Amino acid sequence: MPKKIQYCLIDITWIDKLICFFEMIKSKKEDKYFHPHPFDKLKAEELGHYKGNDFYFVQTRERQICGYGMLRGWDEGFPIPSLGIMIHPDHRGEGLGEQFLDFLHEQAGQKGAKQIRLKVYPENKGAIALYKKKGYVFLDVKEGQLPGYAKL
Numbered sequence: 645m646p647k648k649i650q651y652c653l654i655d656i657t658w659i660d661k662l663i664c665f666f667e668m669i670k671s672k673k674e675d676k677y678f679h680p681h682p683f684d685k686l687k688a689e690e691l692g693h694y695k696g697n698d699f700y701f702v703q704t705r706e707r708q709i710c711g712y713g714m715l716r717g718w719d720e721g722f723p724i725p726s727l728g729i730m731i732h733p734d735h736r737g738e739g740l741g742e743q744f745l746d747f748l749h750e751q752a753g754q755k756g757a758k759q760i761r762l763k764v765y766p767e768n769k770g771a772i773a774l775y776k777k778k779g780y781v782f783l784d785v786k787e788g789q790l791p792g793y794a795k796l
């Protein structure tokens with residue numbers, strides 16, 4: 645039977661595992677195309693204590709982190725949240741990215757968002773394919789990245 649995927653808002657109970665996840669991301673240079681913030685211990689601790697309006701989730705299987713994702717922008721007063729997602733490099737191509745995206749869209753919709761935005765490097769072909777599959781449309785490159793939008 646496939647192991648159950650769960651989603652948890654990050655809190656202090658996730659700090660140690662998040663530090664390991666972030667250190668792995670950094671050591672494998674997986675932050676090349678996705679660097680919304682530093683992937684370090686300090687940021688993992690900050691997220692564990694975060695209490696604002698934005699969402700920071702881990703996607704887990706048997707209490708192990710297989711993905712990290714965020715919806716942010718509400719704290720800054722934007723009505724359209726900005727989405728970011730990182731799947732563990734050992735677990736790509738298993739449909740986790742698509743499932744996580746569906747989950748984040750659902751969360752954003754429940755909070756009243758009508759659209760989602762994101763930015764992706766034109767070289768990040770896998771991510772672009774995923775986003776197009778989920779209905780994102782892209783504008784012209786701005787500051788090296790493609791701005792993308794999806795209606796919810």
Ligand SMILES: CC(C)(COP(=O)(O)OP(=O)(O)OC[C@H]1O[C@@H](n2cnc3c(N)ncnc32)[C@H](O)[C@@H]1OP(=O)(O)O)[C@@H](O)C(=O)NCCC(=O)NCCS
Pocket residue numbers: 674677678728729730731732735736737738739740741742743762763764765768769770771773774775777
């Ligand atoms: C982009 C990323 C989230 C995809 O996650 P994933 O779990 O491997 O993706 P999935 O297995 O759910 O794939 C879903 C769809 O995405 C597309 N896709 C994903 N990876 C792809 C790749 N390497 N090449 C082409 N298409 C790809 C396909 O359309 C796929 O659908 P299909 O299986 O029906 O063909 C993952 O590669 C990742 O975390 N990358 C590093 C961080 C990053 O770049 N984040 C995005 C920043 S904007």
